[in-house]
Amino acid sequence: MRIVSGVQPSSDILHIGNYFGAVRQWIDLKNTNNECFFFIADLHALTEQIAPEELEKRVLSIAKDYIALGLNGPNCTLFLQSSVPQHTQLMWLLTTSAAMGDLERMTQFKEKSQRATKEDGVNAGLFMYPLLMAADILLYQAEQVPVGDDQFQHLELTREIARRFNYKFGKGGFEFKIPEPYISIIGGRVMSLTDPSKKMSKSLGSDSYIGIFEDKDAIKKKLARAVTDPEGLKNLIEIYTMVSDPTDEADLIETIAKKYENKFNVLKEDLASKIFDYFADARSKRAQITDEEVVEILRSGMNNAQKEAQETMEKVNRVVGLKKL
Numbered sequence: 001m002r003i004v005s006g007v008q009p010s011s012d013i014l015h016i017g018n019y020f021g022a023v024r025q026w027i028d029l030k031n032t033n034n035e036c037f038f039f040i041a042d043l044h045a046l047t048e049q050i051a052p053e054e055l056e057k058r059v060l061s062i063a064k065d066y067i068a069l070g071l072n073g074p075n076c077t078l079f080l081q082s083s084v085p086q087h088t089q090l091m092w093l094l095t096t097s098a099a100m101g102d103l104e105r106m107t108q109f110k111e112k113s114q115r116a117t118k119e120d121g122v123n124a125g126l127f128m129y130p131l132l133m134a135a136d137i138l139l140y141q142a143e144q145v146p147v148g149d150d151q152f153q154h155l156e157l158t159r160e161i162a163r164r165f166n167y168k169f170g171k172g173g174f175e176f177k178i179p180e181p182y183i184s185i186i187g188g189r190v191m192s193l194t195d196p197s198k199k200m201s202k203s204l205g206s207d208s209y210i211g212i213f214e215d216k217d218a219i220k221k222k223l224a225r226a227v228t229d230p231e232g233l234k235n236l237i238e239i240y241t242m243v244s245d246p247t248d249e250a251d252l253i254e255t256i257a258k259k260y261e262n263k264f265n266v267l268k269e270d271l272a273s274k275i276f277d278y279f280a281d282a283r284s285k286r287a288q289i290t291d292e293e294v295v296e297i298l299r300s301g302m303n304n305a306q307k308e309a310q311e312t313m314e315k316v317n318r319v320v321g322l323k324k325l
Helices: 016-030 052-069 086-097 100-104 107-115 124-138 149-172 216-224 230-242 253-259 264-278 280-288 291-320
Strands: 002-007 035-040 076-080 144-146 180-182
Touching (some): 002 016, 002 124, 035 291, 052 076, 052 280, 086 124, 086 149, 100 124, 100 149, 107 124, 107 149, 124 149, 149 291, 216 264, 230 253, 230 264, 264 280
Parallel strands (some): 144 180
8 A cells, every 4th residue: 555644844843742643653554564655845834934944954853753763664765845846846737627716615724824914915835735735645646645634625635636637637548546545543632731622732832742752851841730620631641541552451541540530740740751761762763863864864765756756747747748858
């Protein structure tokens, strides 16, 4: 099965919400003999205002995180989106199979447009974002795409654009595969420590999230300040199960809740230790990864991704009538 997924370098810190919401599923997919293409979506990141040096820093940091967690090696192509120019080439061709109304209906565009300032206006990149995402997926003939709730609508548009393209050009001997969403039966949504009604996010403040490579004292301090109303307690217990042995009956949600009933401080202390220990091996590996090794891995991934992307683009160009000279 061919799997394609990418994540924006929205910060230089990977938190446990990122890991259990997406990265752990990527690791499982890679380790079960799927052919995986995972990319750092630096082109998508440009839809937000970000200094060039900050973007470079984030890309390097997040790449180290992924490598330390095991997202490289056999069955796994890890690369930078911007290093494969075919992404933007295909995006342009897909604009002819999309309608303005399709893009205007995207919930993410509506929400971000409402937050835009009068001085800056609405970024046109936000409007075109779903088409670049469609190109990201269709370029590699993905069969499944791991998606969260916030991207499901974009994947549905990708599927519709692929169907339209195939109807229009399919007689030429090439068709895009229609990708299916991958919904994992493991993992879950990790909520903010300070506001458990919202997903864990760096944008909610430093006390709202736990970085996977933070030191033990920092984790303890953040958990000590975590809210313990019914919703907050439920979030802490669910995190506890995520960093525990899933085969251990003692780690069932009901058992944990009973064990720590009215013992919130003890729960937080034990949870801090479990989170720190869970990422111990990856933390050790990350400390040994050099910038040069990251560049080498990303360059190798780029070469593999470009080969696949170019094969697709040659077929696409042929069926739409773009002559190869």
